[in-house]
Amino acid sequence: MLLITHVFNIKLVNYPSFLILHIVRLMSKYKTSGYKGSYDYSKSEEREGRSLVRFKCGLLNTIQDVLRQRPGWVEVKDEGEWDFNWCDVGWLRENFDHSYMEEHVRINHFRNHYELTRKNLMVKNLKRYRKNQERDVGRLEASKCDFFPCTFALPSEYHLFVEEFKRSPGSTWIMKPVAKSQGKGIFLFRKLKDIMDWKKDGTRSEEQKDAAQVESYVAQRYIENPYLINGRKFDLRVYVLVTSYVPLKAWLYRDGFGRFSSTRFSLSSIDDKYMHLTNVAVQKTAPDYDPEKGCKWQMQQLRRYLTAKHGRETVETLFTEMDNIFVRSLQSVQKVIINDKHCFELYGYDILLDQNLKPWLIEVNASPSYTPSSQEDYEMKCRLLEDTLNVVDMEGRLTGKEKRVGGYDLMWNDGPIYREDVNVETFGSSCFTANTHLGCVNDREKQLRWLLKPFPGQKRM
Numbered sequence: 001m002l003l004i005t006h007v008f009n010i011k012l013v014n015y016p017s018f019l020i021l022h023i024v025r026l027m028s029k030y031k032t033s034g035y036k037g038s039y040d041y042s043k044s045e046e047r048e049g050r051s052l053v054r055f056k057c058g059l060l061n062t063i064q065d066v067l068r069q070r071p072g073w074v075e076v077k078d079e080g081e082w083d084f085n086w087c088d089v090g091w092l093r094e095n096f097d098h099s100y101m102e103e104h105v106r107i108n109h110f111r112n113h114y115e116l117t118r119k120n121l122m123v124k125n126l127k128r129y130r131k132n133q134e135r136d137v138g139r140l141e142a143s144k145c146d147f148f149p150c151t152f153a154l155p156s157e158y159h160l161f162v163e164e165f166k167r168s169p170g171s172t173w174i175m176k177p178v179a180k181s182q183g184k185g186i187f188l189f190r191k192l193k194d195i196m197d198w199k200k201d202g203t204r205s206e207e208q209k210d211a212a213q214v215e216s217y218v219a220q221r222y223i224e225n226p227y228l229i230n231g232r233k234f235d236l237r238v239y240v241l242v243t244s245y246v247p248l249k250a251w252l253y254r255d256g257f258g259r260f261s262s263t264r265f266s267l268s269s270i271d272d273k274y275m276h277l278t279n280v281a282v283q284k285t286a287p288d289y290d291p292e293k294g295c296k297w298q299m300q301q302l303r304r305y306l307t308a309k310h311g312r313e314t315v316e317t318l319f320t321e322m323d324n325i326f327v328r329s330l331q332s333v334q335k336v337i338i339n340d341k342h343c344f345e346l347y348g349y350d351i352l353l354d355q356n357l358k359p360w361l362i363e364v365n366a367s368p369s370y371t372p373s374s375q376e377d378y379e380m381k382c383r384l385l386e387d388t389l390n391v392v393d394m395e396g397r398l399t400g401k402e403k404r405v406g407g408y409d410l411m412w413n414d415g416p417i418y419r420e421d422v423n424v425e426t427f428g429s430s431c432f433t434a435n436t437h438l439g440c441v442n443d444r445e446k447q448l449r450w451l452l453k454p455f456p457g458q459k460r461m
Contacts (some may be wrong), residue, residue: 019353024244031283053394058091062370063376065384085396089113091365101342106392110245110345111338117347117366118327119218120153129332145332147325148361150221153178154198159221163193172222172270177215181365185215188222190271192439195219207348224267227353229305231264235278235362236299236351238438239324239384240411241391247337248413251391252323252328254407254442256299262286280373296377303439305444306357314357322351322359325438327412329361346388383407383444387409390448397452405451406444409435 053073057064063086067073076082085107086094101107103377115121126148134142152161154175165173175195177185189195198217226233239253262273264282270276274286282294297305307315326349349370352360370385374379387406391398403410403417410417416437 012364017365018313021127051314051395054080054082055084057081057085058087059370062372062381063385064158066382066389070386070389088417091285103341104131104394105342105356106344106394107342108346109344110242110340112336113345113366115336116364117150118178119176119363120216121296122329122364123148123151123153123218123338125332129328139207144324145328146330146358147321149223151401152219154217154219156201156216162192163407172224172267174222174276174362175217176218176220177217179216181367182369183273183277183279186218186273186277188276192269201438219437223352225354225355226265227357228265229258229260229283230258232262233276233278234258234297236302236322236349236353237360237368238299238322238326238349238351240330240347240349241329241344241388241408242347243344243391245330245337247332248330248334248412249410250326251408251413252411252436252438253384253387254299254327254409254440254444255384255440257377258297258299258302259283260297262289280369284373296373297377298380299439310357313440317361318353318357319436319438320434322438323411323434325349325351325359325361327416329364331411344388344392346384383442387444390452402451403435406448407442409437411436412425412442 023435034187037242044343045381052074053070054066054076055073056076058065067084068084073084083105085105085240087107087109089109092107092111092113096107096109096111115125126145130142130145133145140420151163152158165171170190171188172188174186175198182383187194196204197285198219235256236256238256241251241253243249245250259278259280260283261275261278263272263286265275273282277283278295280295283289289295303315303319329349343367346368348365350362350365354360372381384407387408391405391408416432418432419435
């Protein structure tokens with residue numbers, strides 16, 4: 001009974017015996033995480049920051065290295081009690097609803113993260129958000145949501161898709177399974193006969209439908225005029241960290257990269273996956289793939305290239321339009337995501353540029369790959385993950401008012417965040433400069449030395 005009192009902070013002294021027994025039985029159904037044994041000690045530690053953080057990690061890649069190297073963090077195994085859990089979505093699905101978590105505990109996914117990261121649900125939420133914007137604010141504001149290609153969920157929207165397909169015969173479409181990653185199951189097509197398996201047949205009985213269940217896909221209009229560098233297609237991987245949905249609080253990381261195809265782009269062949277798919281998992285299997293060179297450009301290199309070719313103003317406009325994509329996509333799911341103070345989410349956004357330097361949102365990943373493709377890639381992902389832990393701040397070293405933590409810049413906090421050098425009283429909102437620095441210098445170590453208190457037992461550098 002004493003344990004239940006401490007863990008769940010329930011005073012059972014004045015309860016009838018039958019009610020105490022019921023509460024104990026109810027609580028025993030839940031696994032507890034982050035239990036410290038002494039309620040007063042836990043509260044004191046919460047105020048001062050934790051000198052010891054017990055972590056659990058379900059992934060065997062860069063994140064495990066970063067967690068193990070962090071001062072004062074200790075790994076727990078199996079059923080050990082933990083304060084911080086970097087889990088995969090499978091563990092979350094099986095355990096989240098049955099886990100009690102104390103105030104200080106953190107976990108790296110929101111319960112229904114898939115509202116943004118499953119391809120069909122992302123489009124469904126974006127379409128609804130755009131429709132609501134047009135109704136409530138007007139067509140001009142709704143047009144700011146026109147950053148995702150025309151998309152249909154199959155087989156449920158097959159007939160709507162056919163109507164759109166027939167309006168532009170000969171155009172290219174791309175099919176993607178809604179819940180797979182790394183380029184698996186993706187193919188391009190130009191003829192309806194290529195996707196007959198996804199035709200919704202209303203004449204079949206429910207039993208027949210169940211017997212021949214077709215995997216859910218999205219059919220998306222293919223961007224036929226991608227921006228090319230050296231004749232090759234590429235997309236951008238950008239990292240956005242959300243620490244709260246109510247209110248919405250989002251951080252944009254300065255680093256990222258462009259992922260290039262290994263084959264020069266052409267629409268004459270739609271069956272060549274090495275030409276059309278930029279996923280690293282696909283490109284690594286190309287016959288001419290060079291692991292020393294890889295297939296990535298760092299975001300800073302890409303921004304310098306675009307600036308040299310198109311000018312600073314044009315590129316600033318491009319990156320501002322990308323900021324719009326990040327914020328509005330998060331707003332589109334803000335009311336459906338189950339907000340939880342224990343949760344945060346590190347999203348991997350995939351953005352494609354067309355010849356007009358218009359950015360298109362292709363998809364959002366809840367579990368972006370942290371497996372490195374080169375030493376440079378490993379170091380970039382280590383910085384990203386270290387700064388993610390700095391923002392989550394299990395050690396209690398931040399004030400909560402920071403606009404920058406390492407390589408992260410606060411992009412949105414229940415409203416847009418502007419750079420420090422803007423005089424709000426002097427200029428109109430149209431002159432404000434967003435507090436985002438994607439592809440800019442990431443002098444994170446200098447900034448962290450200035451910002452953070454030293455870890456317990458360490459001297460300030």
